[in-house]
Amino acid sequence: MIIGESGSGKTTLLKCMVGLNEIDGGEVLFNDRNFYDLDFKGKKEIRKEIGMLFQGGALFDSKTVEENVVFPISMFTEMTESEKRDRANFCLQRVNLQNANDLYPAELSGGMKKRVAIARAIAVQPKYLFCDEPNSGLDPKTSIVIDNLIKEITDEYGITTVVITHDMNSVIEIGDNIMFIYKGDNWWQGSKEEILRTENQEVCDFVYATKFMKNLKTKF
Amino acid sequence: MKRAFGKPEKLSLYRARIFEEMYSLGIGSLGIVAIISVFMGAVITIQTAFNFESPLIPPYAVGVAVRDTMILEFSPAIVSLILAGKIGSSIASEIGTMRVTEQIDALEIMGINSAGYLIFPKIIASVLFNPILIIFSMFLGILGGYVFGLMAGVVTDFEYILGITYEFRPFNVIYALIKTGVFAFIIASVPAYHGYYTKGGALEVGRSSTKGVVYASVLILAFDLILTQVLLV
Ligand SMILES: Nc1ncnc2c1ncn2[C@@H]1O[C@H](COP(=O)(O)OP(=O)(O)O)[C@@H](O)[C@H]1O
Ligand SMILES: [Mg+2]
Numbered sequence: 413m414i415i416g417e418s419g420s421g422k423t424t425l426l427k428c429m430v431g432l433n434e435i436d437g438g439e440v441l442f443n444d445r446n447f448y449d450l451d452f453k454g455k456k457e458i459r460k461e462i463g464m465l466f467q468g469g470a471l472f473d474s475k476t477v478e479e480n481v482v483f484p485i486s487m488f489t490e491m492t493e494s495e496k497r498d499r500a501n502f503c504l505q506r507v508n509l510q511n512a513n514d515l516y517p518a519e520l521s522g523g524m525k526k527r528v529a530i531a532r533a534i535a536v537q538p539k540y541l542f543c544d545e546p547n548s549g550l551d552p553k554t555s556i557v558i559d560n561l562i563k564e565i566t567d568e569y570g571i572t573t574v575v576i577t578h579d580m581n582s583v584i585e586i587g588d589n590i591m592f593i594y595k596g597d598n599w600w601q602g603s604k605e606e607i608l609r610t611e612n613q614e615v616c617d618f619v620y621a622t623k624f625m626k627n628l629k630t631k632f
Numbered sequence: 633m634k635r636a637f638g639k640p641e642k643l644s645l646y647r648a649r650i651f652e653e654m655y656s657l658g659i660g661s662l663g664i665v666a667i668i669s670v671f672m673g674a675v676i677t678i679q680t681a682f683n684f685e686s687p688l689i690p691p692y693a694v695g696v697a698v699r700d701t702m703i704l705e706f707s708p709a710i711v712s713l714i715l716a717g718k719i720g721s722s723i724a725s726e727i728g729t730m731r732v733t734e735q736i737d738a739l740e741i742m743g744i745n746s747a748g749y750l751i752f753p754k755i756i757a758s759v760l761f762n763p764i765l766i767i768f769s770m771f772l773g774i775l776g777g778y779v780f781g782l783m784a785g786v787v788t789d790f791e792y793i794l795g796i797t798y799e800f801r802p803f804n805v806i807y808a809l810i811k812t813g814v815f816a817f818i819i820a821s822v823p824a825y826h827g828y829y830t831k832g833g834a835l836e837v838g839r840s841s842t843k844g845v846v847y848a849s850v851l852i853l854a855f856d857l858i859l860t861q862v863l864l865v
Contacts, residue, residue, distance in 0.1 A: 432737050459743040470734040484742045486645075 414576045415583060416593035417618060422576045423467065423544055425593065429574065430462055430542055431455065442540070460488045463533030463571075465543040465562075469525040471517040471532070477504070478513040481532045488536045503531040507561060523554040527561070534565060541566065541573040547582060555579065559586050580625055583607070592618065649753035657719050657754065657820075658761030662768070664718060665711055669702075669769040672710070673776030676701050681786035694787050695777075695795015700804070702773035708808040709856045711769045712815035715762065716848040720823035723754055724844035727827030728837035736828070747828060755820040762816035763809050770808070807863050814859060815852050822848040 416422050427433040429440055431447050440447040442458050450458065471480050481500035485491060491499065504513065507527040517525060526546060533541060546562055547555035563586040566573040577583065583590060583604065590607050592600040592615050600607075600615045607619060608629075620626050680697045727750055730736050739746040774796055781787040787795075823844030830840040 427737070430741060432740055456743040459741060462741060464738070464741045466734040466738060468733050470738040472735055472738070473729075473733075487742045487744060 413583060413587045413590045414574065414593060415578060415580075415590060415618065416599075418578060420593045421596040422578075422593055424596075426542055426544055426574065426576055430464055431459070460536060461539040463536070463538035463541045465526070465529050465533050465541070465546055467544040467548060469517070469529040471525060471528055473517055476514050476516055477509070477520070477528050480517070480528060481535050484532060484535050499535065500531070503535050504528070506534070506565070507531045522549050523558065526550065526554075526558050530558075530561060530565070534569070534571075537569065539571060541571045543573065543575045545576055545578070547577065547579060552581070555581065556585065562586065580619060580622070645749070646753060649749065650756050653753045653757035654761050657722075657757055658765065661715060661718060661765060664714065665765050665769050666772055668711065668714060669707065669772040670776035670779075672706055673698060673702060673773030673778075674780030676706070676773075677777035677781040677792075678784050678786055681781065681784075691787070691791040692795035692798055694781070695792045696798050697795075698777040699774055699796040699800070702770050702777075703804050703808050705856075707766045707769040707773060708811040708815065709852065711766060712762070712812060712819065712852055713849055715758075715765070716815075716819045716823075716852060717845050719758065720819055720845045720848045721841045723820060724823035724827035724841040725837055727751070727824055728830035728840045729834075731828060731830045732833055732837060751821070751824040751828065754824055755817060758816040758820040759813055762819070763812050766808065766812045767805075770805075807859075810863065811856065811859050814855055818848050818851045818855065822851060 414422050414425065424433065428435050431440070435448060439449075442461065445454070445458065447455065447458055471477075472483065475483065478497070478500055481503055482496045485496045485499055489496075501513070504510070504527075507530050509524060509527045509531065512520065512524060512528075517528070520528065530546075533543075541562070543562060547558050550558060559582050562573060562575065565571065575582070575586070587604040587607075590602060590604060591598060592607075592612075594600075594614050600610065600612050602610065607615065610616065620629055677694060677698050681694045684691075684693055684697075727736075730750070736746045736750070739749060778787075778792055781792060782789065823841070826840040826844035826847070827837075830836050
């Protein structure tokens with residue numbers, strides 16, 4: 413889980429990880445394969461193993477919900493039309509979204525868009541799932557539902573998931589290994605238990621920014 | 633821009649996209665092209681007839697003037713400029729919106745060459761379909777001149793028909809279609825480029841769209857001059 417304040421470089425880091433940005437230095441390894449060293453075919457091989465959930469959902473406006481989920485399946489597999497639809501419907505059911513197949517993204521609520529985006533991200537059974545602020549713009553209740561959905565899917569399919577967030581609720585709820593980004597740098601790294609005890613000034617400013625979290629701290 | 637012509641991942645995907653674009657960019661423009669052409673043909677006929685009230689100019693000259701104005705310049709250049717506004721702004725804002733809402737990143741994640749997938753079919757569709765629109769425009773312009781010219785009583789049936797067939801050079805139509813092809817490429821590629829490299833939000837999408845249309849229009853005018861020099865003189 414990657415946390416940090418707005419504009420600290422979280423999205424940028426994630427895009428470097430999935431190969432959407434050119435990198436100035438360093439390397440990105442997927443099971444010892446360096447993404448930026450690979451040729452076109454090798455990159456495509458890795459992309460097939462990556463699912464990504466974008467901050468705004470990034471659903472294709474001109475396609476229906478079902479077509480959105482079918483799209484990556486068509487790109488990466490040679491399934492027949494009905495197999496693709498079955499797979500898409502399976503994914504949509506997994507995210508608890510029924511009867512929305514023929515709607516367009518503009519007709520969906522924020523939470524539904526996120527669900528479709530998750531369904532699309534897991535459509536080709538990725539090994540890695542990258543989520544950019546999966547609960548930004550959602551109400552607290554829907555946020556938790558989406559967070560838990562990501563957690564469940566991660567455990568169920570044995571996916572390695574990287575989640576970006578600035579929401580401490582999510583960190584407490586589904587965090588595991590946590591990395592704190594500050595001004596574009598990897599500032600602090602540790603587990604969920606450690607982050608509540610750390611003395612690091614910038615991390616504390618972030619974690620205990622709300623009254624609620626401050627109260628929580630005094631109870632420890 | 634080079635990536636727009638990169639190797640496609642799946643051919644069937646591209647074929648479907650080209651037809652989609654032909655439909656939305658081409659068929660969607662028929663109405664406006666028709667209206668403008670009919671009215672311009674009518675206006676040119678009446679204006680020319682009004683200016684040619686000299687006994688030295690034969691009456692069929694009006695037909696010749698309308699025909700040559702429509703075929704040589706109005707249909708290929710002016711209609712292309714109007715299409716640059718209509719198609720260009722829709723291309724730039726569509727692709728720009730896809731950029732700022734990360735839909736282009738989503739395509740890349742799925743291993744798709746997004747520039748090729750989005751831009752190439754638009755260029756092909758407009759290069760193939762714009763000539764059809766332009767021929768349609770020439771035809772309607774000349775027809776509009778005929779109908780309104782007769783209605784206004786400025787030309788006679790016989791004179792007009794004689795005029796539009798008088799010393800007709802088929803090469804002029806070919807010249808117009810070559811121009812149209814070049815303009816069609818500009819109309820699709822320049823706004824697409826500006827849309828693709830949009831950074832920011834909704835405001836910037838609007839800016840890319842304006843920029844795309846302005847640059848495309850200026851380029852069309854510049855190429856109009858160059859091609860006229862090269863092909864006609
Ligand atoms: N490591 C870095 N060094 C320099 N600039 C960076 C770095 N990481 C991000 N930036 C810049 O900071 C800005 C905000 O980054 P972004 O990733 O969108 O932040 P966040 O998603 O955390 O809100 C971007 O314009 C980006 O170019
Ligand atoms: Mg961000």
